[in-house]
Amino acid sequence: MQPLNTTSLDTTPTPSVLLVDDEEHIRISAGQSLELGGYDVVTEASAEKALALLEVAWPGVLVSDINMPGMDGLELMKKVQAIDPDIPIILITGHGDISMAVNAMRDGAYDFIEKPFSTDLLLDIVRRATEKRALTLENRRLRQELEAQNAPGPRIIGNTPSVQNLRRLVFAVADTPADILILAETGSGKDLMARYIHEHSNRRSNNFVAINCGAVPESLIESELFGHEKGAFTDAKARRIGKFEHANGGTLFLDEIESMPLALQVKLLRVLEERTIERLGSNELIPLDIRVIAASKTDLKTMAEQGDFREDLYYRLNVVRIDIPPLRNRIDDIPLLFQHFSIIAAAQYNRDVPSISAERMHRLVTHDWPGNVRELRNLAERYVLLGESCTFDFDNRPITDAETGKMTLPEQVERFEKMLLQAELASHGGSIKDTLLGLGLPRKTLYDKMQKYGLDKNDYKP
Structure with missing residues (x-):
């Protein structure tokens, strides 16, 4: 098994097809056609062996003959649906199995192909089934992320x-x-x-x-x-x-x-x-x-x-x-993290969450953060306790030209504009109405700029 890491992880699984048929010539011909179509193909002669390869969230499609010795395709379908009911199942039928295949579709099969079948037909059905599977898994992942972000307990804060x-x-x-x-x-x-x-x-x-x-x-x-x-x-x-x-x-x-x-x-x-x-x-x-x-x-x-x-x-x-x-490699998450830690500290010390100016936010995003998120959390806690008297100069270190000179002027302007929006949203707890008044912007302009910078008002709600 190859190691997974965050730098090489491909979030789009390679389309996979598990082809099950007791006839060797069909496994060879259909398998080659699918491989030429760009799929990762695994072939098995029995339903029992195929079943052992499947698991929840498997990113693929099952293509199975109906009539096979031992466990047939219909029984295989029921067992696969018990593992993950959203795995698309395409059944291969003989002439006498059409009514059986139609009934199977009522029970959840994705489609069926009658023997003999053309390569184009097989590829077309498998393509549509894999697209459906990819969409299902993506929706499932997004639901899990949403539930996790709203659940109590540890959270991974950030949108970079x-x-x-x-x-x-x-x-x-x-x-x-x-x-x-x-x-x-x-x-x-x-x-x-x-x-x-x-x-x-x-x-x-x-x-x-x-x-x-x-x-x-x-x-x-x-x-x-x-x-x-x-x-x-x-x-x-x-x-x-x-x-x-x-x-x-x-x-x-x-x-x-x-x-x-x-x-x-x-x-x-x-x-x-x-x-x-x-x-x-x-x-x-x-x-x-x-x-x-x-x-x-x-x-x-x-x-x-x-x-x-x-x-x-x-x-x-x-x-x-x-x-x-490290935090220096995800600076766009700093305003959101600072707001998150400020809310926690305010609750802990029974204080109000202080607003933060764009100048102070600029200090945050241009610091190199050798202490990473722990250093930012400690600073947010001090700011809640000390307010405006809390220094953001990081041991009196001035902001140097080297820190801002890495960006072009338009890039610096965009960053400053984004920081202003983030600071205003944070100070008003994500309220669009108060942010509009604070910045003096039309509603459409604010929404356009929030969309441009990937900002979500819900991220700034207490």
Whole structure:
């Protein structure tokens, strides 16, 4: 399985066709026609083998003969609909099966093709079915995103392409059992991302257990992870349940995985491979149903090449990889994030959410944010507490020509205009009426500019 990452993830799945027919010549001829038509084709001679390949959100179309030994096409259709009722199913019929195929369409089949059939007919029906499947999956993804953004708990805030890609990747893997590797700079939100994945997965009702591998002494970390029996070592006065066992059924988050001792990395690799643990001082194997999310602020591949991290563990963790972009690479999200953190701080300290001027917003978007989102959150909290007396000069560092000189004059004007709109929307909680009055703009002009800059009033509502 190839690693997934946010820089290479293609959000449009390759159209796939699963062709099921017990006649070899049909599998060969129809399969070749579909491959020439640009589809990824898998052929199977039996319904039983085909069924094992399908899962929820599979981005493809099923083409199946009706009359086959063992499980026939109609029974296969019912079982596929139980997995995902929106998978388009195209049935191949003989002359005597027409009425049967028509009844199958009433039961949810997408279409049927009568033998012998032309290549053009097959390609046309499959094309329409794959378009329908792609639209269904996209609508499903958008509904999931909307529900997640409005749900309580951790949220991924932002509308830049990199953040939208992050959300798509999370939804693609959230309900799978795959372990995940998160790579990000300090302060970028690795812990929040891990919690977000857990809360939006089918493991959300079970424990989320986090441990910082760099904060636990090397002499204690093995006991912390695996637990121990009474008498396993000098101070083991009672049985202790370790983090792995406590997270059983849920998610274990290993932060700063790069700090884990090499000797313990061997044991972690074994747990990931076998999904069992032994408490220290015990010979009993404890089975685990667990997802492991590991996070690092350093390049583990480089560490592995230098001998500071086990290469086999790196590749075992790097099945699904999430790269969280640093804040300086998503500056268009800064106004929205600042507003979000200001609202949280205002609720915490029982203060009003202060408005922010365009000049101060300009300071925010031209800062390089070495502390990433954590630094921005702390600044928003100070601003809620101190108001106008809170400095935005970042250690008295003036804005230099180099910061603005990277853009042309029209680009700088557009950025300033966008910041003005964002600041006004934020100060009025997304109210279009108050924003119109504050900026002195006609309604149509405001809507045109909001559309131009991708601004949504709902993002600024308290």
